[in-house]
Amino acid sequence: MDGVTVIDHPLVQHKLTIMRKKETSTAGFRRLLREISMLLCYEVTRDLELTMETIETPLVEMQAPIVEGKKLVFASILRAGNGLLEGMLELVPSARVSHIGVYRDHETLQPVEYYFKAPEDIAERLIIIVDPMLATGNSSIAAVDKLKERGAHNIRFLCLLAAPEGIKNFQSVHPDVKIYTASIDSHLNELGYIVPGLGDAGDRMYGTK
Template sequence: MDGVTVIDHPLVQHKLTIMRKKETSTAGFRRLLREISTLLCYEVTRDLEMTMETIETPLQEMQSPVLEGKKLVFASILRAGNGLLEGMLELVPSARVSHIGVYRDHDTLQAVEYFFKAPDDIAERLIIVVDPMLATGNSAIAAIDKLKERGAHNIRFLCLLAAPEGIKSFRDHHPDVPVYTASIDSHLNENGYIVPGLGDAGDRMYGTK
């Protein structure tokens, strides 16, 4: 699909398979989500701009590459996005963090915003929005709407699973935002859940169902 990158690294796919299993425990699911998010983070940041810096090794002075410009912002769509956020911060501990509180109304399947907090200078930074599932796409669309309203324009979206319906809706609304995912599953069921999926990521991560 145009604008969508499927991260098919063997370790990502192996861990995802274990996460899908209904018998995987809450502790196991949480650990795997943290591990897989680190691997996904490698891919979504693969083409970050670099610049050269003069450093001294124990042997001599040299020119060596470092990240250019302002640091990243990881924007977590609450609450399940925090599962991806934790692993990504282990890899990039200096990243700024934004939290976007959006939940899906179970009757209308529409996104309802209840919280937003982000750095003031997000217009100058690369924003990586994270949420385990891109199902209907409504929550992701709403979150990115809010970021753009506050000036953000360099945005990427990272998820664990995506449904074709969600990808289409997301790309229709935000064609300038690339999507990174570990899997494009078959479809959405009548309740708006990804099939075959892995259930509700937030419930499985926090043991609330």
């Protein structure tokens, strides 16, 4: 699927399978989400540009590679996005963070926005939006809309699971934003949940249902 990268690393797929199991505990789900987020982060940042810097090792002076440009911004779609965010910050602790408050109305399946906070210079940075699910795509579209309104133009979207319907919807509005996911599942059910999916990621992560 054009514009979509499926991260099929064996460790990613193994951990995702355990997360899908309904008997996986809240603590186990949360731990696995943190672990898998580091693996996903590794892949979504694989092509960051490098520059050379002169450093001194304990033995010699050398030219060594370092990430070029300003630090990344991880943009978490609240609340479930924070589960991915925590693991990614362990891997890239210097990243800036944006929080986007968007939830899906369960009757209309449309996004409701309630919070937005981001660094002022996001136009100069690579933004990686994180949310465990790309279901209908409406919340993700709203999040990208908000970031673009503030000047962001270099944006990627990272999720655990995506539905074909959500990908199609998302790409129809934001074809310039690449999608990275661990799995493209079968379809959405009548309630807008991804099938086979793993249930509501926020509820499973926080034990609220």
